Amino acid sequence: MKTFRYLALLAAASFLLLLYYIYRVGDRPNSSDQNLAEHLTDGHTTAAVSRKSYAHSSNGTEISVVVVACNERHNEALNMIKSAIIFNRNQSPLRFVIIAEEKLKLNFMEKLNDWQEVTDRIFTYEIHSLTFPRANKDEWRKLFKPCAAQRLFLPSLLQHLDAVLYVDSDTVFLSPVQEIWAMFQQFNATQFAGMAPEHEDMNAGWYNRFARHPYYGELGVNSGVMLMNLTRMREFRWEEHILPIYREYRLQLVWGDQDILNVLFHYNPDRLYVFPCDWNYRADHCMYMSVCDAPDGVKIIHGNRGYFHSRAQPIFNLIYSTIEEFTFRTDVYGNFIRTIEESLVLPSNSNCDKLLDKFLQDPRKYFKENQYEEVP
Numbered sequence: 039m040k041t042f043r044y045l046a047l048l049a050a051a052s053f054l055l056l057l058y059y060i061y062r063v064g065d066r067p068n069s070s071d072q073n074l075a076e077h078l079t080d081g082h083t084t085a086a087v088s089r090k091s092y093a094h095s096s097n098g099t100e101i102s103v104v105v106v107a108c109n110e111r112h113n114e115a116l117n118m119i120k121s122a123i124i125f126n127r128n129q130s131p132l133r134f135v136i137i138a139e140e141k142l143k144l145n146f147m148e149k150l151n152d153w154q155e156v157t158d159r160i161f162t163y164e165i166h167s168l169t170f171p172r173a174n175k176d177e178w179r180k181l182f183k184p185c186a187a188q189r190l191f192l193p194s195l196l197q198h199l200d201a202v203l204y205v206d207s208d209t210v211f212l213s214p215v216q217e218i219w220a221m222f223q224q225f226n227a228t229q230f231a232g233m234a235p236e237h238e239d240m241n242a243g244w245y246n247r248f249a250r251h252p253y254y255g256e257l258g259v260n261s262g263v264m265l266m267n268l269t270r271m272r273e274f275r276w277e278e279h280i281l282p283i284y285r286e287y288r289l290q291l292v293w294g295d296q297d298i299l300n301v302l303f304h305y306n307p308d309r310l311y312v313f314p315c316d317w318n319y320r321a322d323h324c325m326y327m328s329v330c331d332a333p334d335g336v337k338i339i340h341g342n343r344g345y346f347h348s349r350a351q352p353i354f355n356l357i358y359s360t361i362e363e364f365t366f367r368t369d370v371y372g373n374f375i376r377t378i379e380e381s382l383v384l385p386s387n388s389n390c391d392k393l394l395d396k397f398l399q400d401p402r403k404y405f406k407e408n409q410y411e412e413v414p
């Protein structure tokens with residue numbers, strides 16, 4: 039009898055120990071190192087999803103920002119992410135979806151894990167391998183350069199997401215991502231994508247003067263910033279429209295995937311919501327004369343054709359490098375706005391530089407002197 043009681047006690051103790059263990063393991067914090075190890079063992083599978091969760095009172099639905107990064111584009115992509123975090127002044131929960139070459143993954147993880155620590159986990163991220171649809175996989179691979187084509191396949195790659203904001207790696211936010219995200223609400227029942235016009239002026243437009251294929255509207259659209267309702271795109275069977283367009287027009291395509299998008303929306307104009315140039319502001323908008331009103335200031339800059347890295351329009355390079363040098367949890371007024379004001383050499387020969395006030399309009403409105411952006 040004594041033995042029985044002893045065994046019962048032992049069983050009860052083991053049970054409690056087991057409960058305790060389950061509780062502890064289930065509740066263990068995800069340290070950076072551990073997270074890194076999880077990412078690393080993931081190897082070649084598509085997703086290496088960060089399991090970190092932010093402990094914030096939620097400010098609305100999570101906003102997903104997608105970027106594709108190959109080779110030297112990796113630093114640009116990180117800078118884009120950094121700008122989105124800096125100007126996320128209303129603390130919307132952000133999810134960055136990065137599609138990258140294998141060799142770049144570790145670097146992304148290290149940087150983003152660091153940033154999560156210093157921004158109180160206001161964002162999550164996931165890193166995917168470059169992936170093509172299984173059907174016609176070989177044909178896709180042969181037809182396009184992998185990185186250029188990737189964004190055309192987001193509807194099938196990102197099955198777990200309803201909608202995303204795709205941005206080129208050569209973009210920089212000067213406003214909260216939430217503002218452009220809110221435009222999804224303005225889509226009508228048929229629209230599934232949002233883009234800005236390629237140009238504003240018939241005399242300087244590219245498509246209306248040079249294109250040898252159909253394109254959207256009078257001046258075409260630019261694909262550097264694109265709202266995508268992936269659910270609706272899947273319903274439309276998006277990818278089944280892409281290959282025939284490529285086959286028919288491939289000898290006429292100059293700007294790759296952007297031309298394909300232009301052909302597609304030429305034939306399906308009711309699917310596209312066109313937003314103003316403020317949200318995809320390029321040097322084309324200011325280098326000869328100012329052709330983009332941006333009444334509330336420039337919201338997203340697109341440094342296409344290398345403008346972030348050249349001195350041709352100094353303000354593009356200056357904004358890019360100021361964000362690069364910015365330290366999280368420091369004063370946006372002092373370390374971004376004032377740095378730019380003081381570094382820009384005026385008067386300048388660059389027409390874009392003359393629009394300094396347009397570029398700083400949105401940040402100036404919300405980040406005042408001595409107002410530290412402390413994350414609670």
Ligand SMILES: [Mn+2]
Nearest residue numbers: 206208262342
């Ligand atoms: Mn671009």
